[in-house]
Structures are given as structure tokens and as C-alpha cells.
Amino acid sequence: MSYFETRLKIKSNNNSEIERKLSIYEEIGVKNIFLEFIESDNLLNFKRIRDLNLNSKMKIYYRLTLLPKNIDDLRKKLKKYRNLDGILAVESNDKKIRAFAAKDSRVDLISLSNIQMVKELTYGLISLTKGNNSFIEFSLSPILKSNRFEQSKYLRALYKAIQKILKLKGNYIFCGNFDNIYDFRHPRALASVCHTLLGMSLNSAKKGFRENVKLLLQRARNRRDELYFESGVRFIRKEDDNG
Amino acid sequence: MVKRERHRYILFKLIREEKIDIKPKAFLKEIWKTIWYYFGMKEANKIGLWLIELNLKENYGIVRCSHLSKEFIITALTLIKEISGERMTLSPIKTSGTIKAIKKIQEEIFKKKIN
Numbered sequence: 001m002s003y004f005e006t007r008l009k010i011k012s013n014n015n016s017e018i019e020r021k022l023s024i025y026e027e028i029g030v031k032n033i034f035l036e037f038i039e040s041d042n043l044l045n046f047k048r049i050r051d052l053n054l055n056s057k058m059k060i061y062y063r064l065t066l067l068p069k070n071i072d073d074l075r076k077k078l079k080k081y082r083n084l085d086g087i088l089a090v091e092s093n094d095k096k097i098r099a100f101a102a103k104d105s106r107v108d109l110i111s112l113s114n115i116q117m118v119k120e121l122t123y124g125l126i127s128l129t130k131g132n133n134s135f136i137e138f139s140l141s142p143i144l145k146s147n148r149f150e151q152s153k154y155l156r157a158l159y160k161a162i163q164k165i166l167k168l169k170g171n172y173i174f175c176g177n178f179d180n181i182y183d184f185r186h187p188r189a190l191a192s193v194c195h196t197l198l199g200m201s202l203n204s205a206k207k208g209f210r211e212n213v214k215l216l217l218q219r220a221r222n223r224r225d226e227l228y229f230e231s232g233v234r235f236i237r238k239e240d241d242n243g
Numbered sequence: 244m245v246k247r248e249r250h251r252y253i254l255f256k257l258i259r260e261e262k263i264d265i266k267p268k269a270f271l272k273e274i275w276k277t278i279w280y281y282f283g284m285k286e287a288n289k290i291g292l293w294l295i296e297l298n299l300k301e302n303y304g305i306v307r308c309s310h311l312s313k314e315f316i317i318t319a320l321t322l323i324k325e326i327s328g329e330r331m332t333l334s335p336i337k338t339s340g341t342i343k344a345i346k347k348i349q350e351e352i353f354k355k356k357i358n
Contacts, residue, residue: 027258028334144324182258182330185321189335192317197281202314 002031003187003206004213006063006137007111007175009036021181022056028186032213034061034087034175061217063087065111071100082106087220089137095120102128108220113139113177115150118157126170133231135216136170138162138208139177140190143197159198166200173216174208249310252295252345253338254352255320257302259331266327267297270304273326277319286315295342301353303336305345313338 005025010018018035025033063086068074074090074097081088089109090101093116101107102125110129112118118138129136138161142154165172174194178184187209194205222228227235271294278287290312295305308316320333336352339345 024258027256028332029256029336144322146324182324182332184332186334189317189321192314192335193321196314196318 001210001214003191003209004032004034004061005030005176005187006034006173006213006216007036007139007177008033009177009179019055021184022058022060024181024184026056026058028184030058030186032059032061034063036089037062037064061086063089063109065089065091067091068097070094071097074100078104078106083224085224087216091117093117095122095125099125099128102132102134105132105134106223107132107134108216108223109135109137109173111137111139112161113137113141115142115154115157118154118161121161121164123164123168126165126168130168130170133215133219134171135212135219136165136172138172138174140174140193141177141179141183143193144178144183144185155197162194162198162200166204171212171215172208173212174205248291249340250291250307251310251313251316251338251340252342253306253308253313253316253320253335254345254349255304255306255333255335257299257304257331257333259302259329261329262299263327263329265297265299265329267294269327270294270297273323274306274316274319277322278315281318281322282315286312290315292316303349303353304333305342305349307342310340 008021008025022033064081064084066074066077066081066089068077068090087108088106089111090098090107091111091113092098092101098110102110110125112121121136126136138158143151145151145154174190176185176187176190191202191205191209194200194208195202227237229235271292274292278290289309291307291309293307295307297304306316317335320335323333325331337345337348339348
């Protein structure tokens, strides 16, 4: 099973910049990648880039990250993007918003990308995502920071969060989320970093880059399926039944 | 019975823009610095690191280490950001137990590139 890089930020509509980033990932040997759109880009933009024929051998998936200001804002945005053809993630510094998003079945992913968010991870949030079959995403980009003090602080916060999630057998994935092209790393190498520095087994680390990402994609597919009810339960149309 | 320590050969790619000449000594020094910084004496004494090949023309290298410390070497290669003042990415491609197999993989990968 191949590895997934689940977060490559797309900030501009510049195709050559996107293709350059993709070519670096291709050179590293990544086979599956998620292009991320920040919610300030509108849905039209998302569709425009999705329809582009990006010149890449990699399998490209899409995700949209919502950055809500408050709970009402999140409600409105979820209503707007509920039929989105891709992964729907929520990222917020406010823990109430994160808890609300974890309760909502339309949200596929709760993204934790800085030390504050990682520190505020609670057993409650893990349990809510587990109940909804959604996932918590940890960003590994602060690990490559040049500031050693910040780097070690982040490693400590991540270590504690991962011990919590492993204890509850929660749903988690890892992403690179790198901005600079020289920081791009293969997910297998990042799995080694998780294994050696974060005290998790190599299999658990690999799971965060492979199996769990597959489950996340399956979840997003089920969300768009009108006939899907819950795990193991799917409606059957009368015509299908007769046929 | 004590199990014999085995070798692992790690093939990695160098991704860089400037083509500054890097000495193998500087390269090894950077790997050791990273190992010392992140893992300390406890792991450093088990590593058995050896630089087999560093090809700066085709931008790849092969290192040998103990089979128990493979993950530490991959981590160290991943966490290196620059060597001799040049920014670069060291991306592990493949690991093997014999030098013959790793050479074969290296030839296949770089033959494909040339074609």
C-alpha cells in the first residue's frame, strides 16, 4: 500500500507553481497527494483547479480547509460546502469550534497544525471523532523548524497528544504541511521520524500515512453517497432490488 | 544465543539546486551531528555508520548501518536541511540487506531517469 501526503497548500492560481511543487514531490517518490485549498478561495476556484489537467504521474486528491471565526460561521460554511467533492477539513484555534466540528458528521477532518491546538487535544475530542468516524490530523511541519527551542516544545506536545490518541485507539492521520520546497519529505521518512522521536510503533506511524488515509477517503465517498446510512447499512433502491 | 548484527544499505536521493561540491567528510559530519542532537550517546554507539557512495553528479548516495538502527538513520537523513551551507533534501528511497541488491535498485532507478 502506498503512502499519502495529505496536505500540500495551494495559495495561488499559478499553475506553474503548483506543477513545480508537484514535480518535487514526484522526485521524492510520493505517489498520492492531497492539494489543499484554503476556504477563503471560493468554491469556483476549487472547481477550476480541480478541472485543470495537472501534468503529474501522482494520484491527486483534493481537500478544502475551513477556517471559521465562530460557531455560526462554521454552520454557514458547512451548509455551503456539504456536497463538496473532496475532503472537508476544519482548522481553528478555538477549542469550542473544534468540538462542534467533531460532532458534525459533514466534517471529515479536524486539523491540528500548531502547538496550541496540539496541546489542547482532549480525550473528549478524540472520542467525538471516533464516534463520527472522522479523523484528527497532526501537522509535522514544525518538526523541521530551525528554532531548536520551538522544535523541542512541539515534539513534546505532539508526543503527549499521540500517547492520548493511542490510548483511546482514536482516528488519526499525519500530514507534512510544508511550505518550503526544501522541507518536502516522503511520508515513509516522516513515519520513521514519528517512530523514533514520538514513541510510537512503526506500524502505528505508517498507519497514519496509509491505512487511515484510505479510511478517510472512504468516509468522504460515503458522505456523498445518498444511499449510505451508516457503517454496514446502505439503502437499496426499489429498481435496484428488482433488477 | 546472541543474534548476529546485520547490515542495512540505504539508498537516498539528494535534491538541490546549486551544484556545490560537497566533501564526503562534511556529509558524514552532518549526519553524525543530527544523530547526536536527536538521539545522543545511547543510540549513536549502536549505529555503525559507513558512507558507501556519494555521487554528486547523479545526486544519490548509499550509506550502511546496523539493521537495528535503520530507522534512526532514515530520521537523521530526513531532518538534515543543509550541508556546507547549501540547502538540500535527503530523501531515502530504498533499503536493502545486501549491497548487490541496493546497487541493482540504484541502477534501475537511474537508468530509467536517463532513458
